[in-house]
Amino acid sequence: MTKNKNLRSKSLKEDSQTEFKSSFNDAAIESLSAFANTKGGRVIIGINDTGQPIKGFSIGNETVQKWLNDIKNKTQPAIIPDANTFHLDGIEIVELTISEFPIKPIAFRGRYYKRVNNSNHILSPTQISDLTLQSLQLSWDSYPAYGKTINELDWQLVEKFIERVNSAGRFQLLTDVKSSLEKLKLINNEQITNAAWLLFGKGNIGYNIHLGRFKTPTLIIDDKMFNGALFQVVDEIINYLIAHIKVAFEINGISAQRTEIFEYPPPAVREIVLNSLIHRDYRSPIDIQIKIFDNSISFFNPGKLMGDLTTKDLERNNYRAYTRNKLIAEAFYLTGEIEKYGSGFLRIRKEISIYPTMKLTVEEIPNGLNVMLSYTNQKVNTQIPKAGKTVGETVGETVGETVGETVGENLKGNSALILSYLRNNPYSTREELAKKTKLSIRGVEYQLTKLRKANIIKRIGSTKTGFWKVLD
Numbered sequence: 001m002t003k004n005k006n007l008r009s010k011s012l013k014e015d016s017q018t019e020f021k022s023s024f025n026d027a028a029i030e031s032l033s034a035f036a037n038t039k040g041g042r043v044i045i046g047i048n049d050t051g052q053p054i055k056g057f058s059i060g061n062e063t064v065q066k067w068l069n070d071i072k073n074k075t076q077p078a079i080i081p082d083a084n085t086f087h088l089d090g091i092e093i094v095e096l097t098i099s100e101f102p103i104k105p106i107a108f109r110g111r112y113y114k115r116v117n118n119s120n121h122i123l124s125p126t127q128i129s130d131l132t133l134q135s136l137q138l139s140w141d142s143y144p145a146y147g148k149t150i151n152e153l154d155w156q157l158v159e160k161f162i163e164r165v166n167s168a169g170r171f172q173l174l175t176d177v178k179s180s181l182e183k184l185k186l187i188n189n190e191q192i193t194n195a196a197w198l199l200f201g202k203g204n205i206g207y208n209i210h211l212g213r214f215k216t217p218t219l220i221i222d223d224k225m226f227n228g229a230l231f232q233v234v235d236e237i238i239n240y241l242i243a244h245i246k247v248a249f250e251i252n253g254i255s256a257q258r259t260e261i262f263e264y265p266p267p268a269v270r271e272i273v274l275n276s277l278i279h280r281d282y283r284s285p286i287d288i289q290i291k292i293f294d295n296s297i298s299f300f301n302p303g304k305l306m307g308d309l310t311t312k313d314l315e316r317n318n319y320r321a322y323t324r325n326k327l328i329a330e331a332f333y334l335t336g337e338i339e340k341y342g343s344g345f346l347r348i349r350k351e352i353s354i355y356p357t358m359k360l361t362v363e364e365i366p367n368g369l370n371v372m373l374s375y376t377n378q379k380v381n382t383q384i385p386k387a388g389k390t391v392g393e394t395v396g397e398t399v400g401e402t403v404g405e406t407v408g409e410n411l412k413g414n415s416a417l418i419l420s421y422l423r424n425n426p427y428s429t430r431e432e433l434a435k436k437t438k439l440s441i442r443g444v445e446y447q448l449t450k451l452r453k454a455n456i457i458k459r460i461g462s463t464k465t466g467f468w469k470v471l472d
Helices: 026-037 062-074 126-133 155-168 179-185 194-201 230-244 265-279 326-334 342-354 393-398 402-406 413-424 430-437 441-453
Strands: 018-021 042-043 083-090 092-098 111-116 118-123 210-216 220-226 248-250 260-264 289-290 296-302 357-364 370-372 409-411 457-460 467-471
Touching: 018 026, 026 042, 026 062, 026 092, 026 118, 042 083, 042 393, 062 083, 062 092, 062 441, 083 409, 111 126, 155 194, 155 230, 155 326, 194 230, 194 326, 210 230, 220 230, 220 342, 230 265, 230 296, 230 413, 265 289, 265 296, 265 342, 265 370, 413 430, 413 467, 430 441, 441 457
Parallel strands: 018 042, 210 289
Antiparallel strands: 042 092, 083 092, 111 118, 210 220, 248 260, 248 409, 289 296, 296 370, 357 370, 457 467
């Protein structure tokens, strides 16, 4: 214990790392344990809530030592703070200081706390587990997959994964699939990890991704559920989303070439999907939910932000990232799906920056994180508006009147899906298109008529022996 110089009460205030106590009690120990589980802090004994010293407060010869023994006996693992005495406005008080503890969480009387602003909050079982794993530099996905064997992995999917890793060039794996997975710590002899099961498991891996097209929060137009291996389901999710979002076609008046402008930038959508799968809390029974509305698309995944990361931090370009599932994140990094840890939201903001009215919203809600892309006016061209003019006026001047109503015309995702399929399969029948798009025959006919009226496709030959020509 050391003695410090005199201090003034005006220099002290309670905050996320400072607590005032008029006397030493269990509440003081609770705060010290909360500080140890967060970023460290101090409890000052002998002053009131406003920072004024308590008149008549005194410290005996063995007082502080008894306090330290009490703290040690009531915390697990035991913590012993630094103790300093100093005079505040002429009255002697005590400062107990504790640093962030390297092995967390610290318990006080069997309960765990963390410091949030100027108060203590009890930790949930999930938060306790997260702190433990972070302290040990482990993640849940590195633990053995209970009841699963190596024979339950889809080896064709693993081979495809190894090919993509080697093609990306960030790491080289052997052609022996088992050795490759051992090298990445995804399996250990015959035991597979949670990560290996989630990435390459056969059939239903036990975790659902719900997707839906909504007209209102209660009116569902279409819905789909995926529950397969993550390495495979990513593309299935993206294909569903692309098929259900609007596409605008910008036509160049000189060459008659069309540029497809998706309602949302596909790279940003893919990044959010990957974030949802990689950072999901797989200990939660709640499903990932993706909802497409007329002017917004939301992505919910169970599991709030890790560590002390906040949604405000995500608005900065240099935020410190925490990875909940390290092995899963590494797998997607090695295939080139993600660039580097902590850069996802930076890339999302970059992609939507060319969408004039688009907004990114990130918020923590009960049980998880919700990410939303929304807009007021859909982007329908690649032009940058001139000063004092709207986007539409600028396009009109650039493209010219000959293009007519097809400029910036919004086509539903199903039209874009049909168009894409016809490029490679011009002899497709209406029945085949219906099967591929999951539309009715009448729905396919409607979309084909729409594309023909927009002079985007043309029927060559008869109905039975002819083919569809995409007009480039």
